[in-house]
Amino acid sequence: MTNSHPLANRNFLKILESSGSVGEQTGWLAHHFEYNNSILPSYIKLHSYGEYIFDWNWANFYQSHQIPYYPKLLHAIPFSPVNAPKFLGNKDDFSRLAKKSYDFYQQHNLSSEHYLFINDQEEILLHELGFVTQLTHQYHFHNEYESFEHFLDFLRKNKRKNIKKERKLIAQSNLEIERLTRDQLTDELLEEFYIFYISTITKKGAYPYLTKSFFTSLDKNQTMIVKASTQHEAVAMALFFYNSEALYGRLWGIMPEFENHYPYLHFELCYYQGIDYCLEKKIPLFEAGAQGEHKLLRGFKPVIIKSAHHIKIPQAFEIIQQDIKRKNEQTLKDIEILKSYLPYKS
Incomplete structure (x- = not known):
């Protein structure tokens, strides 16, 4: 059995694009960044569907002030709420690719940039670029x-x-x-x-x-x-x-x-x-998809999921950061409460 990630790979991304599942017609315009043999999968999004970490409230906030929230720049595996590397290739190239993507986002008509389902190392590098981390949760089975x-x-x-x-x-x-x-x-x-x-x-x-x-x-x-x-x-x-x-x-x-x-x-x-x-x-690990408290009673434990976000308009970013801070505090409290419902013996 191979240890290559089944979704975070060039072939899977190619299938999404060649099948017409991803493209301008579905609001997922591929715009990948490359350096040497490494690639940062990226999409210019015209909506927030198929992401599983939701920013609809931010889009509504923009709309209420008559400011366009779309298009935005997104780094994620389309339609896939899975934890996976955000780039493909040499891990030392990620910081260079992330900076390249950030510069592109700043120079073009994009409201924001988002990395979904990131790991701890990616979080550190993105923090250096000014991104803020949002916490959500999923339920995973540890074998x-x-x-x-x-x-x-x-x-x-x-x-x-x-x-x-x-x-x-x-x-x-x-x-x-x-x-x-x-x-x-x-x-x-x-x-x-x-x-x-x-x-x-x-x-x-x-x-x-x-x-x-x-x-x-x-x-x-x-x-x-x-x-x-x-x-x-x-x-x-x-x-x-x-x-x-x-x-x-x-x-x-x-x-x-x-x-x-x-x-x-x-x-x-x-x-x-x-x-x-x-x-x-x-x-060793079973990720059974997004949401679903019913997983809890069947042995799936609540785990923290991280995403990183940057908003171009400073005033809006400050307000959204406060929203993220409140949500992060609530997520941590929720996880502790959810743990008390796990079916395992004390």
């Missing part, structure tokens, strides 16, 4: 166990009982559940997953940025689909990406006619099957 039963042994009795009940009900439902990787990921299966993706998007009333071509072009060596089927048809699917260091849960879909029949199927496909896979492959 410290030999088996699922071993994991359950660390949970309080009532929480352990609930998880066993959920899995038992799915096991008794006569659904076939498969974890499909590599050669099992046929074009037909990936096209079928697109239907499930559209089903979820339609239910949410969201815009389907990801195209069918995006799914059929994915690297099958770092992609997994968990599929639940009756004897006659597929019921639900979940899409994951992985390497030797982490599993990333990304998308899920269920046919509307089955949604009320299998109330725990989402937990089985998106969480428990992912935990099983991490246990089987000795993968």
